[in-house]
Amino acid sequence: ICTIPIMVMSKKCRLKGLNSDELVQLGEEMNECGGYFIINGHEKLIRMIIIPRRNYPLAYQRNKFIQKGRNYTNFGVLMRCVREDQSSSTIVMHYLVDGTVKLRFNLRRQEFFLPVVLVMRAFADVTDKQIFDDVSQGEVGNSFILSCLEIILMQCHEKKCFTKRESLAYIGKLFRAQVRWPPQMKDEECGQDILNNYILINLKNGQEKYQMLCLMLRKLLLLASGALNNDNLDSPEFHEVLLSGHLISMLLKESFSVWMQQFRRELEKNLELNPQDRINDIIVLKKCIDKVKYNVSKPIEYLLSTGNLQSESGLDLQQTTGFAIIAERLNYLRFISHFRSVHRGHFFTEMKTTEVRKLLPQSWGFVCPVHTPDGAPCGLLNHLASQCEIVQTQRTDQVISSITSELVSMGMTPISERPLLQPDDSPCLIDGIIIGYIKSSLLESVGQRLRLIRVLNPQLIPPTAEIICIPSSQRFSFPLLYIQTTPSRYMRPIKHIQTGKQTWIGSLEQTGLDIACLPADITPNTQFEEISLTAMLSVVASLTPFSDYNQSPRNLYQCQMGKQSMGFPVHSLAFRSDLRMYRLTHPQKPIVRTIAQDKYQIDDYPTGTNACVAVISYTGFDMEDAMIVCKSSYERGFGHGAIHTTNKIDLSEVDNKSLGHGSTSKNAGSLGDGENEDNLNDNVSDDDHDNETKTEISKGKRNKETYAHFTNIDPQTGNLIDQGLDFDGVPSVGTRVTDGDALCAYITQDGKIQIKRYKGPEDGIIESVSFVTKQMNKGFSRMHHNSLNPHPHIARIKLRINRNPIIGDKFSSRHGQKGVLSVLWPQIDMPFTESGITPDCIINPHAFPSRMTIGMLIEAMSGKAGASHGMFQDATPFEFNRNKGTQKEKEDPTLIQFIGEQLVRAGFNYHGNEPMYSGVSGELLKADIFFGLVYYQRLRHMVNDKFQVRTTGPVDPLTKQPIKGRKQGGGLRLGEMERDSLLSHGVSYILQDRLFHCSDEHETLMCTLCGSILSVISQAKSSNTSEQLNNVQEKICLLCNSSKFISKVRIPYVLLYLTNELAGMNLRLRFEAKSFTQDQL
DSSP states (O other), X not given: OOOOOOOTTSTTSTTTTOOHHHHHHTTOOTTOOOOOEEETTEEEEEOEEEEEOXXXXXXXXXXXXXXXXXXXXXXXXXXXXXXXXSOEEEEEEXXXXXXOEEEEEEETTEEEEEEHHHHHHHHSOOOHHHHHHHHHTTOTTOHHHHHHHHHHHHHHHHTTOOSHHHHHHHHHHHXXXXXXXXXXXXXXXXXXXXXXXXSSTTOOSHHHHHHHHHHHHHHHHHHHHTSSOOOOTTSGGGEEEEOHHHHHHHHHHHHHHHHHHHHHHHHHHHHHHOTTSOTTOHHHHHHHHHHOOOOTTHHHHHHHHHOOOOOSSGGGOSOSSOOEEEOOOSSHHHHHHHHHEEEOOHHHHTOOOSGGXXXXXXGTTTBOSSOSOSSTTTTTEEEBOTTOEEOOOOOOHHHHHHHHHHHHHTTOEEGGGOOOOOTTEEEEEETTEEEEEEEGGGHHXXXXXXXXXXXXXXXXXXXXXXXXXXXXXXXXXXXXXXEXXXXXXXXXXXXXXXXXXXXXXXXXXXXXXXXXXXXXXOOTTOOEEOSOTTTTSOTTGGGSTTGGGBOHHHHHHHHHHHTSBOOOOOSOGGGOOOSEEEEESSOBOOSEEOHHHHHTTGGGSOOBEEEEEEEOOOTTTTOTTEEEEEHHHHHTTTTOEEEEEEEEEEHHHHHTSOOSSSOOOSOOOXXXXXXXXXXXXXXXXXXXXXXXXXXXXXXXOOOTTOOOEEOSBOTTTOSBSOTTSOTTSSOOTTOEEOTTOEEEEEEOTTSOEEEEEOOOSSOEEEEEEEEEETTTTEEEETTSOOSSOSSOSEEEEEEEEEOOOOTTOEEEETTSOEEEEEEEEOGGGSOEETTOOOOSEEEOGGGSTTTOBHHHHHHHHHHHHHHHHTOOEEOOTTGGGTTTTSTHHHHSOOHHHHHHHHHHHTTSXXXXXXXXXXXXXXXXXXXXXXXXXXXXXXXXXXXXXHOOOOSSOOBOTTTOSBOOOTTTTOOXXXXXXXXXXXXXXXXXXXXXXXXXXXXXXXXXXXXXXXTBSSSEEEEESOSOHHHHHTTOEEEEETTTTBSTTEEEEXXXXXXXXXXXXXXXXXXXXXXXXXXXXXXXX
């Protein structure tokens, strides 16, 4: 019926289960993690979207609820109900001004409202007294709840629905016009279908759904009465993430449903035309299946290729765009960050409120506080903490029964005994199912015992089970015991102090726990302790050395710049054909490093260079965050890099038809260099291929079945088409190409010779050439042609463009201190130390006071000590504060003491300062200079990619003004603020030159009498035939019928265009022309 893309490294992927050596032999990454899809040659990733926690009632206030209808208030209780197949439906219970309550749910993207008691009666045969007792729980002192319940029950009496059958029939009758049920279905069956598919779909029987509605109604009335606080829907404690597998399963289920509907119509149509056919006949079924034209996999392919969702129901999501992104491999940090990022959703990007962007205390340990962009997505695009994981396992019925029996032994009354509820009874739930009630005074002790069982007996309570205990001691809270084992939740490990073992906690569970960060924080009531002091940071944020000494915005900037730096993105670069890939030529391991550097194997993909840095104001070229780089360091390779680009030439697109006899699918197979050819051409040499090609051309074999093919041999003369190409129509590896040089030559299917030329301002070097044939679905190198199909369809030519640093290129340290290269200073003029060392780069001291990046100063000292002693330095944050508040704090040295003593042992100053000598005069500088080693990153922001300047170039054909856009050769816009600046400087002639002479200056004729620039035409000067033959013309105004007042004027061409446009609307512009003498000017 359909085929769907396979995720890399999934169970169906051919790479699954291979070790590192086997992956390398196949041309893959040694540390291939997978988790993405290959779509049209791009690595696409379904991003994790933050959604409300499933099967948990959330009480909150929204002003937009008032707009739902008359008498609606801002109080509501939301519950996102999710089945085991991950399909979801959200219901909201609304409180109205008159005391009634309505239940809202979505049906095919439309909102519908029902009285809540009507839905309760549709789930269970209950009386008014039962509803009253189950919601009020014997709380006779709360007059607000009692009065509201009385009004709610009276509303149901008005509709005359007193039994389950009457309520179901009423609901089914209401929705017959909305849902296409068969005519033979009764109203009761229709109503039951609505309840099963749209209301509390996570629960299996009507009694469970009735109990949950009672709990939601009680929580709503407590919220409306002011006895309950709001649940913050923007807090991570009430969040979970939408995983890619869940999204695809929901979309696939809906797509299959659409296919089944069309198949059903085809089957019914066939049985009407052929009554003798049997419905279980395989031939009949196959014929009907072939008639169904709906492609089940199309919505999934569209989702992965565009990121947009095609769904009739909307899948209970708030957005339809932004689901899939390209997993960019700018460097390794950027690549792995895609898999740890969580997005709030495209819906929230357009909101003006800042509540959704705030960093809340509940995110501790689950969401990184500094790894978020500093622009528009700030606070919306976050990243998981390094130890946070997303639950993927699904609960079993055995787990529910075992937990239930354990709770009964602790004092819980099961719901099956239908207890008479009291005000101090708190509900006990497992994954949204109410299993019983327990006294509120026992909640805290029961929660502690359950967490102990989770540590000691994981077979009884799974380690990923979240034990949420909200005691009655918390003011304005809703006491309950909630055990959640569903997937998609945040979980993180901590240490259980009593047992000394590791346990897992969830985001909502954490809010009720006492967790010690340091040993000094442990009290007799503390049950848990943090495993790592850096557990709150993401993988990228944990790589910043001494980040606890920096201002927090600088750590945020480093998270972004670390992902923008050039490095060593992949080891399989020779086997890849990415459109654009950045590579640092001489990367190094950092001397100053955190433990995360080794834990996540970041050294395999370095992103910078250890540089000798002097903090000194020298020559003036270091002002405003500029940095001076030693020219000799540059010549030795400091900051050198390259860009690898791939040009694709597809001959099937040239001929606009399928070439060859194989498949022409876009997923034509991966590129390679001949590793999968299996010696197909061992018996044929390259010369044989060349001779065969020449022989075929000389014989003139050219018919309709002839392939379009790459070649550098003219079929008419037998000579080379281009001297820079090989016989096979592509350049040799190592060839340097400039703008206008031939990249390939080919002959089309109709025998025409075509040459594709290189277009680019920079020289490129041919790094590799590979051919791909769609028939064989495999790649092979240019030196190994396929004997079965000697004419490949696709050529991919990979070029290397060297990008050594130039003035204006950006560099950055790992502390958010970025600067641009201002000048390459000769080494003989650079300052030098007593040992003769000259710095690789010089930065200005003014970079530190306002930014407070003390961590960079400490890194310089630590790097200097590490290089002197030949060892790596540990720069993990908070390590020197581990014993704070204890007796060991006085015994252990501080960080500065530890590094300073290392410097002293190496013969340097305790604080890292050194006397330096001027490179120009050789004199000793009066002040000691701070000098050390800092790990510097070269960012991908380069002048060659961004500079924009033009003297002449293309103009807009309509307005005659220079076009915009760097790629089109356009110019820079001169806006109103630039105009005001030029006027304020008194340089009006520059303004006239920019906006007039160098833009759309145009000379035209004008009648000074009537003031028109449109009415002047050319006509013969007289009726004399000889003068007409001599083409004697005169200018005349059609309106004045005179040629005496015609003058030449210079105006912007766009003014002439505007005058014509207005004339087309019957509006006339009249101009006045005056002459000025030089004195008047």
